[in-house]
Amino acid sequence: xxxxxxxxxxxxxxxxxxxxxxxxxxxxxxxxxxxxxxxxxxxxxxxxxxxxxxxxxxxxxxxxxxxxxxxxxxxxxxxxxxxxxxxxxxxxxxxxxxxxxxxxxxxxxxxxxxxxxxxxxxxxxxxxxxxxxxxxxxxxxxxxxxxxxxxxxxxxxxxxxxxxxxxxxxxxxxxxxxxxxxxxxxxxxxxxxxxxxxxxxxxxxxxxxxxxxxxxxxxxxxxxxxxxxxxxxxxxxxxxxxxxxxxxxxxxxxxxxxxxxxxxxxxxxxxxxxxxxxxxxxxxxxxxxxxxxxxxxxxxxxxxxxxxxxxxxxxxxxxxxxxxxxxxxxxxxxxxxxxxxx
Amino acid sequence: xxxxxxxxxxxxxxxxxxxxxxxxxxxxxxxxxxxxxxxxxxxxxxxxxxxxxxxxxxxxxxxxxxxxxxxxxxxxxxxxxxxxxxxxxxxxxxxxxxxxxxxxxxxxxxxxxxxxxxxxxxxxxxxxxxxxxxxxxxxxxxxxxxxxxxxxxxxxxxxxxxxxxxxxxxxxxxxxxxxxxxxxxxxxxxxxxxxxxxxxxxxxxxxxxxxxxxxxxxxxxxxxxxxxxxxxxxxxxxxxxxxxxxxxxxxxxxxxxxxxxxxxxxxxxxxxxxxxxxxxxxxxxxxxxxxxxxxxxxxxxxxxxxxxxxxxxxxxxxxxxxxxxxxxxxxxxxxxxxxxxx
Numbered sequence: 222x223x224x225x226x227x228x229x230x231x232x233x234x235x236x237x238x239x240x241x242x243x244x245x246x247x248x249x250x251x252x253x254x255x256x257x258x259x260x261x262x263x264x265x266x267x268x269x270x271x272x273x274x275x276x277x278x279x280x281x282x283x284x285x286x287x288x289x290x291x292x293x294x295x296x297x298x299x300x301x302x303x304x305x306x307x308x309x310x311x312x313x314x315x316x317x318x319x320x321x322x323x324x325x326x327x328x329x330x331x332x333x334x335x336x337x338x339x340x341x342x343x344x345x346x347x348x349x350x351x352x353x354x355x356x357x358x359x360x361x362x363x364x365x366x367x368x369x370x371x372x373x374x375x376x377x378x379x380x381x382x383x384x385x386x387x388x389x390x391x392x393x394x395x396x397x398x399x400x401x402x403x404x405x406x407x408x409x410x411x412x413x414x415x416x417x418x419x420x421x422x423x424x425x426x427x428x429x430x431x432x433x434x435x436x437x438x439x440x441x442x443x444x445x446x447x448x449x450x451x452x453x454x455x456x457x458x459x460x461x462x463x464x465x466x467x468x469x470x471x472x473x474x475x476x477x478x479x480x481x482x483x484x485x486x487x488x489x490x491x492x493x494x495x496x497x498x499x500x501x502x503x504x505x506x507x508x509x510x511x512x513x514x515x516x517x518x519x520x521x522x523x524x525x526x527x528x529x530x531x532x533x534x535x536x537x538x539x540x541x542x543x544x545x546x547x548x549x550x551x552x553x554x555x556x557x558x559x560x561x562x563x
Numbered sequence: 564x565x566x567x568x569x570x571x572x573x574x575x576x577x578x579x580x581x582x583x584x585x586x587x588x589x590x591x592x593x594x595x596x597x598x599x600x601x602x603x604x605x606x607x608x609x610x611x612x613x614x615x616x617x618x619x620x621x622x623x624x625x626x627x628x629x630x631x632x633x634x635x636x637x638x639x640x641x642x643x644x645x646x647x648x649x650x651x652x653x654x655x656x657x658x659x660x661x662x663x664x665x666x667x668x669x670x671x672x673x674x675x676x677x678x679x680x681x682x683x684x685x686x687x688x689x690x691x692x693x694x695x696x697x698x699x700x701x702x703x704x705x706x707x708x709x710x711x712x713x714x715x716x717x718x719x720x721x722x723x724x725x726x727x728x729x730x731x732x733x734x735x736x737x738x739x740x741x742x743x744x745x746x747x748x749x750x751x752x753x754x755x756x757x758x759x760x761x762x763x764x765x766x767x768x769x770x771x772x773x774x775x776x777x778x779x780x781x782x783x784x785x786x787x788x789x790x791x792x793x794x795x796x797x798x799x800x801x802x803x804x805x806x807x808x809x810x811x812x813x814x815x816x817x818x819x820x821x822x823x824x825x826x827x828x829x830x831x832x833x834x835x836x837x838x839x840x841x842x843x844x845x846x847x848x849x850x851x852x853x854x855x856x857x858x859x860x861x862x863x864x865x866x867x868x869x870x871x872x873x874x875x876x877x878x879x880x881x882x883x884x885x886x887x888x889x890x891x892x893x894x895x896x897x898x899x900x901x902x903x904x905x
Contacts, residue, residue: 244873246733378875380730387729388722391588391596392892501868515857515881532584532892533720539857539879547709550734550874557732 222255225560226274228262228310228341230303230332231318232286235346235373239316250332251391254557262310266319268279269293270300272310285353303328307335310368312495313554315344321445323437323462326353333369337361342563344555346548352448356459363494367462368559371454373551375447376524379544383453383558384538392513392530396495399526400519401447404431404438405470405490409507409522413476413487418471430522440469444492444505452494458501460494487511489519514538541562564597567902568616570604570652570683572645572674573660574628577607577688577715580891581658582686586904588895601825605651605678608661611635612642614652649677651759656898659687665788668695674713679703684905685866686897688890690713693792698801712903713796715893717789718743718866719885722893725900726880727797734872736797738837742861743789743869746773747782747812747832751849752862753828754820760813772864782811786847793868794836800818801835807845813847824844827854857881 227243229236249520251257268285271277271292282295300306307315314335319329326349333343333350337358350358351371363368371380385394388553400406404425411421422439423500425431439444445465452460470490478488491508494501511514515537516525522544527537540547569585571578585602593599601618610627613634615620624637635641642648649657657678661671668691675685675692679700692700704711714724727736742748746767753763764781767773779785787807794802810833811898820830833850836843852858857879858867864886869879882889 250733283802303869346594379878380726381604383730384722384726387900388725388897391592392896393591417568490626513862515860515862515879518855518857518859532895533889534885535883536721536879537598537857537879537881537883539877539881540875541877541879543876553874554730554732554734558729561732 222257223249223560224256224394225256225313225556226261226311227314227316227556228264228307228470229260229316229318230264230306231316231320232265232268233320234262235552236318237283237286238545239552241547242285242549244279250392250493256560261290261312262306264300264303264306265292268294270306272300272306273297274311291296303332304335307332308339308408309453311507312341314342314344314559316552316556317338317343317347317350318552319347321347321349323355323442326350330354330358330465333358334361337365337367337369340364340365340367342368342556342559344370344552344559347375351453352446352462355453362530366563368562370555370559372555373548375450376526376538376540378549378551378554379524379538379540379543381451381526382454385553387504389424390465392532394528394530395527396529397451397493400489400516400523400524401492401493401524402438402444402490403522403524404435406490406519407521409470409478409488409490412473412475413482415479417475417477418473420490432467439471441467441490441505442492445503448492448494448503450506452501452503456484456494456496456501460501464503465503467504470507473507473524481509486510487517489516491516564593564599565902566828567598567600567655568603568653568899569656569658569898570606570649570654571602571658572606572648573658573662574605574607574610574661575662576887577890577894578658578660579625579628580887581660581894582625584895585893586621604648605634606642606645606648607634612648613637614642614648615639616653621745637799642893644679645654645674649674650681654683655832656684656686656901658894658898659685659689659692660894661689663689663691665691665694665784665823668692672696672700673885676703679707679709679711682707682709684710684712684898684901686712686894688713688894690716690788690792693795694788694804697795708905712897712901714888714897717792717883718868718880720889720891720893720896721866721880721882721885722896723793723868723880724796725896729870734773734874736870736872738871739793739835739868740874741834741866742831742858743834743868744780744786744832745864745866745867746777748861749863750781751815751820751830751832754817755824757821759817759818760815772902781813783809783847786832787845789834790834790845790847794843795843798836798838798843802845803841807847809846810848812849821849828852829859832856833858
């Protein structure tokens with residue numbers, strides 16, 4: 222039975238949810254997937270690094286982390302920095318979950334490269350790596366006989382990328398439509414009860430969904446980044462967020478939202494991309510959605526994507542109520558698919 | 564570049580749509596999937612059999628079939644019957660698409676066995692094989708180092724089985740809810756405009772969706788067979804259609820449908836299965852669906868399934884407007900996945 226050494230770089234909400242999921246699934250993966258694993262390294266932003274080739278005790282690490290302790294006490298030897306952590310971890314698989322930089326994708330891209338060069342598979346939830354370096358990282362992974370997987374970068378753990386990688390062979394993606402930003406979905410829903418745009422934004426900030434500067438969401442940047450990631454991977458055309466035709470929801474008024482509702486329609490911030498010869502046209506803009514559309518009933522953080530291919534009609538996927546635990550599952554699925562394929 | 568010899572047993576709507584799809588995708592599969600194929604055998608119910616080891620000309624076969632000619636003129640040698648066809652075809656992959664027998668699954672099960680014993684992969688759209696012989700056929704396929712795939716048996720070509728086979732590793736399916744029978748969906752929709760049950764059934768018969776004896780649809784048998792197939796494969800428990808708790812739509816009146824509509828709800832014939840310890844409880848019954856559900860807007864032949872797993876929340880798939888061409892794609896996908904895995 223193969224044994225895999227795992228390293229977790231980044232121990233925020235997603236990294237910790239992954240550690241919990243790994244603990245929960247350990248016995249089952251042995252029985253049902255015929256593999257065992259140990260977590261040999263955990264690298265954090267503010268609590269230091271721990272590497273232990275014989276395997277770290279995740280419960281101890283979790284307890285220490287929660288009480289604010291440094292993880293260094295658990296390390297078999299000193300670790301100077303992130304590069305040192307990747308090089309010395311001895312892992313077969315690196316989970317890269319450091320914070321995203323949307324402008325450059327760094328330093329996550331360099332982490333992925335270093336891990337691939339050291340012969341590791343890399344699984345990441347970091348959109349920046351896909352948007353800024355997808356082809357470079359895929360090429361490097363192929364040269365090293367390893368996988369660079371990124372299921373959790375769009376729609377959390379829902380199987381979007383693996384669907385086209387495995388379940389839809391010989392299919393060409395012609396276009397997609399999607400709702401991928403939950404903050405704007407919440408704001409538009411609040412405005413249906415007559416709340417002003419500003420009050421709805423404040424509410425989203427209060428419950429921790431919107432940032433202090435909400436422009437990333439309400440101006441459609443977050444959506445544009447997700448469109449770019451999907452088009453780059455699934456339509457095989459590198460598309461940058463700046464190339465997306467982008468309209469946010471600032472111009473939508475409560476009066477417009479209420480008038481739409483009276484006609485049995487709802488405003489949604491709809492993402493789309495479409496093949497037009499050799500060009501891919503990406504767009505994010507508010508759109509009126511009728512009750513016959515599965516987009517109509519979408520609430521909360523639930524996301525939806527509708528694929529049009531050359532072999533099926535429209536294929537729709539909806540992921541309800543995602544969170545760090547579903548992002549963690551996307552990473553686990555990437556790990557299992559990566560080691561199965563090699 | 565590997566070359567695969569294909570045999571098509573059954574040349575009805577699905578078999579002919581598969582032949583068309585194979586013709587259309589031939590060049591693309593060479594370029595993008597690095598494989599070539601030839602159709603070496605076609606076996607029909609009433610137009611005889613044709614085997615040609617060097618490859619049949621599909622355009623000629625189609626023309627002959629449409630003009631009502633026997634296919635025997637195209638055969639390199641005489642073929643006595645279906646068993647003879649399978650044995651002599653020399654194919655690497657058999658597409659089994661003979662008519663379904665819901666009571667026994669025969670003779671399709673015997674066709675699949677014979678093909679597996681002769682070292683072929685088998686891809687089928689025939690639900691009877693899954694409901695009546697899934698474990699036997701999987702075991703035989705494994706012993707022969709071949710695949711028995713059946714993506715098109717439920718929800719046409721939508722990637723349901725391959726999703727759990729590949730894209731959702733390490734996930735356990737706890738329950739599902741689905742709308743899988745389009746005839747009842749159409750009848751219930753017609754009744755929302757005040758039409759009686761009998762008139763709605765007659766309309767469905769006129770447009771060729773309902774059978775002369777509509778009981779297979781309206782009493783929930785078709786749905787029960789699909790639930791049984793899904794539970795048997797995805798929940799790893801053989802479940803027979805007769806074990807499904809089954810209520811059809813005969814007791815639904817136009818008054819009930821209109822009262823529901825007034826409350827913003829719609830009646831749908833909902834299929835479900837749920838794990839309860841070691842038992843799987845399957846059920847089909849009319850249910851009231853609220854506007855917030857993606858089931859609400861479902862029209863026509865569109866089908867939907869909502870999976871609850873131990874690792875994601877609810878994951879919903881909707882296949883819009885399927886037909887023989889999408890069933891054909893499921894068979895093509897099975898072929899590509901089968902040869903990739905071996």
